[in-house]
Amino acid sequence: MNIPAPLAAALAEKGYASLTAVQTAAIAPETTGRDLLVSAQTGSGKTVAFGLGMARDILGDSDKLSYAPQPLALAIAPTRELALQVARELEWLYGQAGAVIATCVGGMDYRTERRALERGAHIVVGTPGRLRDHIDRGSLDLTGLRVAVLDEADEMLDLGFREDLEYILNAAPEDRRTLLFSATVPSGIAALARDFQKDALRLVAGGEARQHVDISYQALSVTVRDRDNAIFNLLRFHEAQRAIIFCKTRANVNHLLARMGNRGFKVVALSGELSQAERSHALQALRDGRAQVCIATDVAARGIDLPGLELVIHADLPTNPETLLHRSGRTGRAGSKGVSALIVTPADYKKAQRILRAANVEAEWGKAPGADDVAARDDQRMFDDAILNAPAGEESGIAATLLDRFGADHLAAAFVRLWRSSRPTPEELSEVAAPRAPSEPRARSEFGASQWFRLSAGHVDRAEARWLLPKICDGGAITRDDIGAIRIRENDSFVQIAVAAAPRFGDTMELAPGLIMTRHEGDIPEGRGTPAPRPARKPAAPRRSEFTSARPPREDYAPRDQKPSAPRAAAPEAVEGAAPKTRIKARWSEADKAGRKDRADAPRYDPDAVRPYKARTGAKPAGKPGAKPPFKAAGKTFGAKGAKPAPRSARPGGFDRPKRGDY
Incomplete structure (x- = not known):
């Protein structure tokens, strides 16, 4: 080798x-x-x-x-x-x-x-x-x-x-x-x-026709309210040494972590919010046996290798077939056997069937194990336990004392209770109708007589059938029923058009800028075509930190295509003899009218005029015009600026305010 x-x-x-x-x-x-x-x-x-x-x-x-x-x-x-x-x-x-x-x-x-x-x-x-x-x-x-x-x-x-x-x-x-x-x-x-x-x-390598031959796939139908209980029973039923539960979001991870911790499961979590040290500690706890169950998101658990992982539970359905295969691939590694179980609610039946079919996986549909199923499996494990089947040793003396004091029946019942109390209690599940068998995909009927057309876009132009189909329908005003096969090659593509709709495209038609559709006579070439030359590598784009944060001058921000605003029209001149327009109709006395007329004749304020400086002389008056004059009381003057008001008893006709203790 x-x-x-x-x-x-x-x-x-x-x-x-x-x-x-x-x-x-x-x-x-x-x-x-x-x-x-x-x-x-x-x-x-x-x-x-x-x-x-x-x-x-x-x-x-x-x-x-x-x-x-x-x-x-x-x-x-x-x-x-x-x-x-x-x-x-x-x-x-x-x-x-x-x-x-x-x-x-x-x-x-x-x-x-x-x-x-x-x-x-x-x-x-x-x-x-x-x-x-x-x-x-x-x-x-x-x-x-x-x-x-x-x-x-x-x-x-x-x-x-x-x-x-x-x-x-x-x-x-x-x-x-x-x-x-x-x-x-x-x-x-x-x-x-x-x-x-x-x-x-x-x-x-490994054969893509049959995915994960060492993994047993199960699709378990449950009601929405029994989703978490079905996960608990599934863990109890298999009692795997190591198991992993996949959730879609970190919130779902934290929800299951809290519920399973309260029920006595040895569980850890993996999510993107954890630091590297916390994630390493969680994985190490699984490897050395301090934890048996890991709850994780798809990103956090991507690529991790946990030896001896026997059970994978999909608490949330995967989004696509690739995710299903990657999740399930955590078990059944290196020739070991494993179980991959999907928790499916009635609303997700069709989605689960579609994902399984696309992943080329055959799953066994059924119900999640109930409380009776878990109890029966626990009893079988108790009978098969190595401690129960081991011969009596040094403890034979205390065993004889227990038999004499409590009797065989009472002692056996106590052993069963101790066995079951060390494990989480199984949950009762509601009955749910079994899903219908998935329908077979409808076979495509024979297309009939057709004409091939060549398109000027291929793999190098990122051409896809879902991108070409609407452009062809719009270009010839046809429906998708008039279109047969679409075969995309390296530099071009070929589309099959029904004979009745072929004349709508003529010999050549431009479906979009740069996308030319041409009638093709004869058979279409096989294969992907000649690969396009490899494009030259472009220099790496600078990182965001390399760009300057300085803004260009103000004049560089001139808006494009902005029309100059029209000059404001001048106000029309007043017509002699016309009555002035007023917003509020006020009532004026004769004296007010005379004063208003005098003010109208006075010169208006000119901001550019130079005014002589007027020095401040004299003292300000003690108060505003019309204010009450200051008065004297108890040898002090009150009412002037800066003086405190006189007490009420010092004012004419005043009295002393009683203190709080006099009430």
Whole structure:
């Protein structure tokens, strides 16, 4: 096999008797020096697979690595837990080769990571956001990179990391190898592969026709109010050593965490709001047995590997088939058996059936275990318990005393009560109608006589059937019933139009700017067509922090297409003899009219006129005109400015206000 000696020794020391399908495919002779697009089910050993696949790029012909000033390999993972897990796997795989592994993940000390990169690392493992930060700050130099690995690439696109991935890959050399590993290959992954891979070899390992053969899928129908109780009974029924419950939101995680903690379950939570230390402690509690159940969101539990995980419960239905497969892939790993149970309410029957069908998964529909089912399973476990079946030892003396004092029947009943009291009490569930069997998809009838047309857009133009269909219908004023197959190739596409509707398009029609539809005679060519030349890499866009915050001058903000405002019309001149318009009709006395006339003849206020300065002389009057004069009382003058009013007793006819104690 094409495995370097130090890696082969590490595999033998780890107990690898044989390799999995994806690991064998990654080191096949035809993969040497080529980019790879690999899809394999979760838990099939993808980490060791790409570790073996990039071995020759890192080691070359030697068996020992020397000092590397820049990283030779880069592995990108979507979450912190998965990145740390990948680093642990590569440490033992490349341990005997002397490789130095450095991690760059969010939530860890940035200065520690920078010092590790400065000392030199052969392989760097990290998350997209933190890797981009190190590149921006100059602590990560990818000029010597030989191979880049994108693990769980579909999840990174779902989390919105496409821009960061493009930034990182643009900073790497053109002649590097790019390995994309994913459980599924949706259209987004295919587009990413076309942009950043050269003549990639597509590998399908583990068989996509039958997903997760070691996992038993169950769809359990429950009422809405029994949703939480069904989860409790399911955990009690299986009594798995380790189980994981998936929720859609952090609020649902916290809700289940509180309810299960009150019922005595040993439970921990994983969500995005927790720090890296808290998440590490939760995972360690599951590994060492201090906790048995983990409640997590999809993002927090992405890629985590919990050995011995036997049960996966979907408290909230997954949003798509890929999420279902990734959730369920936490169990049934490395040949072990596992159970994946979906909690389905009546309103979600059709959604669950649609997701299972799209994931190519056959699930067993039924009801959640009730209280009687859990009690029966508990009784069977009690009979099979090793302590009950072990022979009597040193405790035979106290056992004889107990029998003499309480009797066999009373003692057996007490043992049953003690057995059941150490476990959470099962819940009673309401009856729910079984869902109807899913209807088979309707077969498409024969389209009939048709005419093929060629469209000038293909995969390189991001053309999709859902984008082309409305444009074709609008261009020819037809319905979708007049359209048959749509086949999209690399640089062009072909559409099948019914013969009756074909004349509406003529020989050539422009459906949209740059989208030309032309009549095609003869058979359409097979395959995807000739791949388009790889576009030149664009320079990386600057980060937000590199933009200046200074605003341009005021004149640069002149609004566009703003018409100048029309000059305000002058007020019409007063017509001699016309009565003046007044808003309020006031009644004036003869004296007021005379004073008003005098004021009207006075000159108006001129702001530019210079007025002589008038010095203030004399004292101000003691009070306002018409105010009462000040008066004297008790030797003081009151009523003047600055003086306090006289007490009521000092005023003419006044009296003293009684004190509080005189009431």
